[in-house]
Amino acid sequence: xxxxxxxxxxxxxxxxCCRGWAExxxxxxxxxxxxxxxxxxxxxxxxxxxSLAKVMGDQGSCALCLQYKSTAAYESPTVPGCWACQxxxxxxxxxxxxxxxxxxxxxxxxx
Ligand SMILES: [Zn+2]
Ligand SMILES: [Zn+2]
Numbered sequence: 079x080x081x082x083x084x085x086x087x088x089x090x091x092x093x094x095c096c097r098g099w100a101e102x103x104x105x106x107x108x109x110x111x112x113x114x115x116x117x118x119x120x121x122x123x124x125x126x127x128x129s130l131a132k133v134m135g136d137q138g139s140c141a142l143c144l145q146y147k148s149t150a151a152y153e154s155p156t157v158p159g160c161w162a163c164q165x166x167x168x169x170x171x172x173x174x175x176x177x178x179x180x181x182x183x184x185x186x187x188x189x
Pocket of ligand 2: 140141142143144145162163164165166167
């Protein structure tokens with residue numbers, strides 16, 4: 079999310095853990111300024127591809143694409159009701175991996 083009350087790096091916050099952008103905390107942007115950081119993406123990626131996958135409630139929508147998806151999804155443990163759908167997680171993982179400076183790799187899946 080974009081925190082309009084803050085300047086600099088703190089202006090950019092991960093929607094899922096509410097931490098500010100930092101060099102060691104890379105972020106991928108979704109629709110309408112939504113953001114997911116590398117650490118949350120790791121958690122989300124493991125969740126939707128492992129045994130912790132959840133399905134959004136009827137009122138849910140993905141924070142990154144703003145759509146309801148009936149596929150596997152990840153709910154933020156910090157911000158209940160803040161979901162990421164499998165499609166957005168996979169898309170973000172591809173983008174994050176493509177950025178060599180970030181050095182992010184998707185986690186190995188153990189289920
Ligand atoms: Zn995060
Ligand atoms: Zn989505």
